[in-house]
Structures are given as C-alpha cells and as structure tokens.
Amino acid sequence: MKKGILIVVSGFSGSGKGTLMHALLEKYDNYALSVSATTRQPRAGEVEGKHYFFKSQEEFEKMIAQDELIEYARYVNHYYGTPRAYVEKQLNSGKDVILEIEIQGALKVKQKFPETLLLFVTPPDAATLERRLVGRGTESAEVIKSRMLRAAEEADGMGAYDYLIINDDIERCRDEVHQIIQSEHCRCIRNGEFMGQITAELKENLKGE
Amino acid sequence: MKKGILIVVSGFSGSGKGTLMHALLEKYDNYALSVSATTRQPRAGEVEGKHYFFKSQEEFEKMIAQDELIEYARYVNHYYGTPRAYVEKQLNSGKDVILEIEIQGALKVKQKFPETLLLFVTPPDAATLERRLVGRGTESAEVIKSRMLRAAEEADGMGAYDYLIINDDIERCRDEVHQIIQSEHCRCIRNGEFMGQITAELKENLKGE
Numbered sequence: 545m546k547k548g549i550l551i552v553v554s555g556f557s558g559s560g561k562g563t564l565m566h567a568l569l570e571k572y573d574n575y576a577l578s579v580s581a582t583t584r585q586p587r588a589g590e591v592e593g594k595h596y597f598f599k600s601q602e603e604f605e606k607m608i609a610q611d612e613l614i615e616y617a618r619y620v621n622h623y624y625g626t627p628r629a630y631v632e633k634q635l636n637s638g639k640d641v642i643l644e645i646e647i648q649g650a651l652k653v654k655q656k657f658p659e660t661l662l663l664f665v666t667p668p669d670a671a672t673l674e675r676r677l678v679g680r681g682t683e684s685a686e687v688i689k690s691r692m693l694r695a696a697e698e699a700d701g702m703g704a705y706d707y708l709i710i711n712d713d714i715e716r717c718r719d720e721v722h723q724i725i726q727s728e729h730c731r732c733i734r735n736g737e738f739m740g741q742i743t744a745e746l747k748e749n750l751k752g753e
Numbered sequence: 754m755k756k757g758i759l760i761v762v763s764g765f766s767g768s769g770k771g772t773l774m775h776a777l778l779e780k781y782d783n784y785a786l787s788v789s790a791t792t793r794q795p796r797a798g799e800v801e802g803k804h805y806f807f808k809s810q811e812e813f814e815k816m817i818a819q820d821e822l823i824e825y826a827r828y829v830n831h832y833y834g835t836p837r838a839y840v841e842k843q844l845n846s847g848k849d850v851i852l853e854i855e856i857q858g859a860l861k862v863k864q865k866f867p868e869t870l871l872l873f874v875t876p877p878d879a880a881t882l883e884r885r886l887v888g889r890g891t892e893s894a895e896v897i898k899s900r901m902l903r904a905a906e907e908a909d910g911m912g913a914y915d916y917l918i919i920n921d922d923i924e925r926c927r928d929e930v931h932q933i934i935q936s937e938h939c940r941c942i943r944n945g946e947f948m949g950q951i952t953a954e955l956k957e958n959l960k961g962e
Contacts, residue, residue: 669951669954670955674958692955692958693959695955696952696959699955700952702941702948703945704941706940706941708941708948720939723935723936724936726932727916727932728936730918730919731916732913732915739908739911741878742875742878743908743909745878745879745880746901747908748879
C-alpha cells in the first residue's frame with residue numbers, strides 16, 4: 545500500500561476553499577479531511593471525531609507536550625490543532641489527507657514534513673473576492689473590510705505554496721485539484737521505493753549475464 | 754499569452770518513451786516536439802526543419818560559440834544539439850515544448866533553465882525492459898546486453914528527475930503525462946505574474962477604503 549500525501553489547503557476568506565474541498569471529497573474516494581482537536585465547546589450538531597476532537601485545556605496541553613500535534617494555534621482563548629495520530633493512520637492506509645489551515649500553520653507543517661503539498665486557493669481577482677464577501681449577505685461592512693485587509697496581508701505568503709488554485713469555477717477547480725494531487729504521486733521523491741527496486745533489479749540482472 | 758513549459762523526457766532504451774511522446778502529440782494540441790540540429794547526413798525521407806536542422810560542422814560550431822544551443826553533445830563524430838531559437842519561439846507562443854534527450858543533457862538543461870520539467874520514463878520492472886528489447890526482434894544479443902548495461906547505469910540518475918512515468922500502458926501513461934504537465938502550469942513559481950497582480954489589487958483596494 546503506497547502512503548498517501550499530506551495536503552495543506554489555505555486561501556483567502558471568500559476564495560471558496562471550503563466549498564471546493566467538499567466538492568472534492570464528494571466526487572473522489574481517495575481523500576480524507578483531517579479532524580482538528582479543540583478546547584472550545586461543541587456547538588449544536590457537532591459530532592466528536594467527525595467535526596472535532598473535543599479536549600479539555602489540560603488534555604490539549606498534554607498533547608502539545610507529547611508532540612502529538614502536527615501544528616496548533618490559539619485563537620480567542622481556545623486551542624486548535626491537528627492530531628498527528630489521525631493523520632498518520634489515514635496516510636498509512638493510502639488516503640491523501642487534507643488539512644485546511646491558514647498560512648502560518650501551513651508553513652510550520654511544511655517545515656516539519658517537507659513532503660507536504662501546499663495548495664493556495666484564490667479568486668481570479670480582488671474585485672471577485674470582495675463581491676463574494678459582500679454577496680454572502682451575512683457579514684457586516686466592518687467584517688468585510690477586515691477580511692480584505694487580512695487577504696492583502698496573506699497575499700505576501702502565496703509564493704511559499706506549491707500550487708495556486710485560481711477558483712473561477714468550482715467543478716473545474718475540483719478536478720484540477722484532483723489532477724494536481726494525483727500527478728504529485730508520480731514525483732520521483734515520492735517513488736523512492738520503486739526507484740530502489742528497479743535499480744536493484746537492473747544491477748542484479750547484469751551479474752546474471 | 755502564458756508561456757509554455759520546457760519539458761525534458763528521458764528514459765531507458767525500451768521504456769517506450771518515443772511511442773509515448775507520439776501518442777501525447779497525437780491526442781493533445783498544446784505540445785511541440787523540439788527539433789534537433791545535427792551535423793550528420795540526412796537519411797532517406799528526413800525533412801529539414803521537421804526531423805532535424807541539418808548543419809555543416811562549421812555552422813554547428815558557430816552555433817555553439819554564439820550560445821545558440823540549449824545543450825549539445827557529440828556522438829560517433831557527429832554533433833547533435835537543441836537550437837534555442839526554435840524552442841523559445843514555441844514557448845513564447847504558449848506551447849509546452851518537449852525535448853527527448855538523455856540524462857547528461859537533461860541535467861545541463863535543468864541547470865541552465867531551472868524551471869524545466871524533467872520526466873523519466875521507465876517500464877514497471879527490469880524483466881519487462883529486457884522482454885521489450887528482446888521482443889523488438891531487431892537487436893542482437895550483444896546490443897540488448899549493452900542496453901541493459903546502460904539502463905543499470907542510467908538508473909542511478911533517475912532521482913534527479915521531477916516525475917517518474919511508469920509505462921505499463923501507453924494510453925494511461927499518455928494521459929498521465931498530460932495531466933502532470935497541465936498541473937505544473939498551476940505551480941506558484943510559474944504564476945508570478947498572477948500573484949503580483951492580485952497582491953497589487955488587494956493592497957490598492959485598502960487605500961481606496
């Protein structure tokens with residue numbers, strides 16, 4: 545069983561990355577979404593082990609101390625993190641595992657696991673991003689302004705990613721992301737075992753002559 | 754018009770890379786095969802500018818001196834090389850350009866143009882390679898032996914390539930190569946212009962607020 549690829553997906557708020565990932569998982573079988581651990585309270589309808597692994601602060605800090613998290617961050621007095629055990633189990637079963645996290649976390653994961661694939665989702669232009677945020681109709685002008693500000697800051701980090709997904713059409717992008725990940729499976733650095741095997745066979749063959 | 758990607762394809766003799774490239778060009782429109790320059794005499798049916806650019810030794814050495822070749826090598830008293838002008842014309846017109854050259858040349862091209870994509874075509878195992886070489890029925894045992902020896906040497910260079918194409922089925926591989934190249938177009942390093950543009954828009958937008 546070939547090991548899966550760890551994929552980190554980031555993108556501007558309003559880039560449509562959440563919708564894109566759901567479309568990907570709906571159409572293709574070989575992906576698993578990572579499940580985060582958090583110390584915040586479950587909301588109505590949230591299921592332990594599906595939406596989150598809910599932890600007490602003490603449990604979470606123990607996970608940090610024992611290096612059981614691939615990355616973690618603290619927002620508004622709550623911890624959020626990616627449990628290593630769940631991700632590794634999925635990868636070992638051959639699934640490509642997707643983490644949806646922001647830039648700082650993405651770079652930490654890449655540092656720890658250099659073979660991680662970093663995808664950045666962006667709308668085709670800034671006007672489209674603003675239009676989408678406004679179009680949601682759920683955000684105040686204040687919130688939209690802060691999201692646009694954050695996007696302008698995050699833009700400087702795009703270059704550190706491996707691939708850029710320009711989200712102009714959700715179905716086209718869903719298939720593009722799938723093809724990018726499948727193509728990555730053909731990278732030489734991900735096929736060390738095969739290369740070692742055929743090299744050994746070819747050299748063995750010579751001895752037999 | 755977005756610039757095309759320069760792609761170098763190498764592989765063991767008997768890997769089927771020639772057949773694979775022809776299948777790729779037959780099915781998809783956006784590729785161009787590079788045309789080599791050579792000092793050897795044209796064979797029956799070979800067309801200037803299609804199969805080769807035929808040059809005198811003096812002309813070829815002038816091309817070397819004027820850095821008009823991306824790479825070149827000398828085999829059996831004849832020069833073979835890749836004219837830069839033809840490749841750049843195709844790339845600038847948006848075509849992805851394919852060079853079929855061996856490992857030494859491939860590494861030289863990558864050194865000169867780091868954004869070159871290196872593909873290595875291999876059979877699924879050494880036994881398949883030998884079976885294909887024997888199956889051609891055109892090669893003496895001596896030649897087959899020397900090809901297998903060369904493959905064993907070349908195997909050590911595989912790891913320097915970007916992607917490994919395991920040629921178990923020509924149609925599957927043709928589509929895989931196409932998807933790999935198309936995915937490469939989404940690499941951040943190949944989308945500097947887009948990233949610069951949207952970053953500028955986002956920062957400009959803030960000023961307007």
